[in-house]
Amino acid sequence: MFALAEAIFPICRSITGEGVRETLRILGRHLPLKRREVPTGTRVLDWEIPKEWVIREAFIEDMNGNRILDFRECNLTVLNYSIPVDRIVHLEELREHVHTLPDQPDAIPYRTSYYAPRWGFCMPHRQLEALASGMYRVRIDSELKDGSLAYGEYVHQGETDREFLLTTHICHPSMANDNCSGLALLTLLARDLSHRRTRYTYRFLFAPGTIGALAWLAANEDRVKLIDHGLVISCVGDSGGPSYKRSRRHDAFIDRAMAHVLRNASGSRLLDFSPYGYDERQFCSPGFNLPVGLFQRSTFATFPEYHTSADNLDFIRPEYLADSYRLLMDAIDIVEKDWTPLNLFPKGEPQLGRRGLYGALGGDKSASEKAMAMLWVLNLADGENSLLAIAERSGLNFDDVAGAAELLREHGLLAASVAE
Amino acid sequence: MFALAEAIFPICRSITGEGVRETLRILGRHLPLKRREVPTGTRVLDWEIPKEWVIREAFIEDMNGNRILDFRECNLTVLNYSIPVDRIVHLEELREHVHTLPDQPDAIPYRTSYYAPRWGFCMPHRQLEALASGMYRVRIDSELKDGSLAYGEYVHQGETDREFLLTTHICHPSMANDNCSGLALLTLLARDLSHRRTRYTYRFLFAPGTIGALAWLAANEDRVKLIDHGLVISCVGDSGGPSYKRSRRHDAFIDRAMAHVLRNASGSRLLDFSPYGYDERQFCSPGFNLPVGLFQRSTFATFPEYHTSADNLDFIRPEYLADSYRLLMDAIDIVEKDWTPLNLFPKGEPQLGRRGLYGALGGDKSASEKAMAMLWVLNLADGENSLLAIAERSGLNFDDVAGAAELLREHGLLAASVAE
């Protein structure tokens, strides 16, 4: 997973352009990703697909031809979506086009101007402060042309058409956590899931933030009713405790499943929905109101490396990527394995001992965890509680509850509720 | 406001009598207050208007004619509603008719006996203890006569007949916080509101506690269904943190509005309803169950000055009166400005940038408060949430939410929900 993140790190992505296509090509080595292209000018809901951005070169030179800043060394140095410029300007004018972070003087900020035509550079504040007064040559060899927005999609067909949507954004240039981590994790999770027989159909979306999600929604307005569960994934490689932001519905099944998964995860946080963040903003807009939450480690805009050159490959670690992967798989397991049991011997407890399900020696001070799980399942198997609800009320792990339910079903004590 | 409280402080009020009328005359200089008179003997719900109390003189003298206590110096010294007496009594008998506060030996308590015919005096405990044994002359020149109970009413007509009731009690003699403060505040708030065009009709009631509220309710039994919001106001001039006691309904709109207003007020307290207190007892009786709460600073019976001569003009301060005024106006603003928005572009976020509503430069670490308010309003504008509900869920101030909603409406992104 880390190697894949590493492979796509150097690419200069934006919401359109070759960077996205190149990234999709690399991800596509691991799974049969379909690339969709939406032409410039296409209306997508209240928005319009912008012109495609081409960036070839960008630098600042002093009048001796010394290169002060070069896009080829770090693609954050050019204002993303910058219009072309090739001029000699005085430092005073240059300053108006240079973005820095005075509080983090050694870091280059990440800045964009997708919808307002501007040119600009980003550099360390310390470097800007050190610039001698005088004239500088600024050159950005970019182009805004009629083209298209690209996004990638992969669908793993399940037994039913009900969908689990997993999506991550593909529009950020060289930032490791935000979001090479999400792209790598989701690619390999999709690959692994493609080998598995699943109840739900899984849709994986690798789309530019906001405009990409809107483009997908516009093209799939009639399909969204199939979505039962959804997760937006980003920033999943840093050392922060895992966090989950609930969907707008607050108590959708995915919200409860993620809460259960994070319950015992060290340093985890559960956040209420807010309409600021990643593409859950679009999926949870009131006209869609989909059960889509956001999974991250450190939450966006809360770590100093966020949207700066410090979000580099040193900032993410294979073990955190692996932990994020495991937590997501745990949630998928809950979604896949949940069912609503009905106790076929609901009056009194059925005799577990006779069926070999219970320690035969009475009087022990504590029932085993396994026996507790069986007792909880039998007690709550009235057709009103799914396994997740039983795990929630009992405080037991979903896995233990699911295992007990399976055992009880094998012994003829449970059936699936007809309501299912 | 303080000056008005000062002006009415010296008057000896009771639940009936000239004190109330004199107070209404002074308040009436600021707004066209209507005085209502309800004759002695009138049935008001389960009660009856009592005889009117006239108090002319009250004193205790020793046998040398030295005045020990004189009503003219402090009108708390006579038991309110005392029957007349003019006798020579031994200290032992006198003691049975004198009320003191052993725990606050320098304060004169406030005591009443409206419905049981008694005579009595109130004095500092220290003074009573110092009285020499022997005979004393006690004289109370009072009268209980057929007359009437007076209360004041002012109605500010709004665009609709739906009402906001604001009421305060007018029956206490010289106590500054309880309740010259409430009388002064409500008078000037009514005056200021009278210049404003409002959606709701505002009814201001200046009535004797309990019996005055009952008299109003008895005369307006058919009108109460018009009352959408109501507040009882008293003790609003002391330094205590502002407090709000919820209505019996617990979550009426006024309860939520006051909770929102007090949310950030320093030292504020939110109390559950209880059937003991001021006239919210009557308005919240089960047969009416009106959405009427109680606004105070220090809550009654919790401060040592309560119902004593220490509740004087030193105990209230202009700045606390002003703060109380401001908080009430904030609640009125919420009631006036609340509406239920409907997002006209509910699928995905509408493009705020194109409409000049959003900073064009992306990548900033935090959205501004203003942008957050717009995003929250758009997200929750599904016709189920009024602005107050949006403020509650978002944690934003009502003003910011209302401002954002107005801006979005001006830009054609929101309409008022048809359900409204």
Place this chain on the structure above:
Amino acid sequence: MFALAEAIFPICRSITGEGVRETLRILGRHLPLKRREVPTGTRVLDWEIPKEWVIREAFIEDMNGNRILDFRECNLTVLNYSIPVDRIVHLEELREHVHTLPDQPDAIPYRTSYYAPRWGFCMPHRQLEALASGMYRVRIDSELKDGSLAYGEYVHQGETDREFLLTTHICHPSMANDNCSGLALLTLLARDLSHRRTRYTYRFLFAPGTIGALAWLAANEDRVKLIDHGLVISCVGDSGGPSYKRSRRHDAFIDRAMAHVLRNASGSRLLDFSPYGYDERQFCSPGFNLPVGLFQRSTFATFPEYHTSADNLDFIRPEYLADSYRLLMDAIDIVEKDWTPLNLFPKGEPQLGRRGLYGALGGDKSASEKAMAMLWVLNLADGENSLLAIAERSGLNFDDVAGAAELLREHGLLAASVAE
């Protein structure tokens, strides 16, 4: 109560056999207990009544005839329901049949094997460790024969057929808290209640754990719909704070009544339902889902004396038995005395003073508790709130609320709600 517990302590009880009958005979001296017998082989729900256990003798001797362990000295020493054995075995083999508590080396554990045919002994761990290697004679003179399971039942007929079920288990041998305490308490509580005219019919059940409750349920499947309230009682004589485990319904009336009773009890704990414990497991199985909770002092399996020889007569005390008795009687009082009042003067407060119900002297800083109870009852007497609900919302004691309601009813201010 303690004396009765003492009288039944020495008896060797099990889920069947003469021990139960002997215990019922002693309890039956205090109330006309009916003994029921359910024959071996009878199907009771998913279970079957086992063969009846007869135990005559059990010991271990060394080869010199020295008795190492003798059932006559402590009836915990034989594995309860042990099959007969009479052999010479080596210590190594003996060890496999001896149960000890390594963490409590001086205590004899209590162990059973009702449904798996085994033989075995229980002894202090220290004693087992001290046994010399070599051969031992083991003899258990027991028998498993066709017979019957016995349980006791006593019904106190109330004014209605709606039932309050109180049950405790009778199957444990010599353990004082678990459950001579419950048997003694419930017997004397039944005796005392038998002299009282009650609204509810009270059913007292003294039955072997699990199989006895199942036998009763199987025989009374059609009656259980009459049960409005129920309590399982056990371990009620130790010094632990009183505890209540809610029924599966969580907020049944009995759950609220017990919560109210324990509210002010020192060291009390309120636990959520779980399907492990005593016979509430059976009564709260999903096919019955009866409003039956569990009352204990220390909760089972949490005190070191639990299910060991240390649970002896020193472990329980008359004062704790008395306290448990009082708490249960308080709950019964709530169940008996609860009713839903309707305020006949719901508009405004009725004038309590005129009716002599209110201190006539106004201005006091605090209303008395009694007056507060009257005000709360009047305010909430809208036909939606029973007295317990009024006590819950007001924070007052049920007794004070009930007293106030009775006084108000006597004065014609309240009537019972027609809905009742």
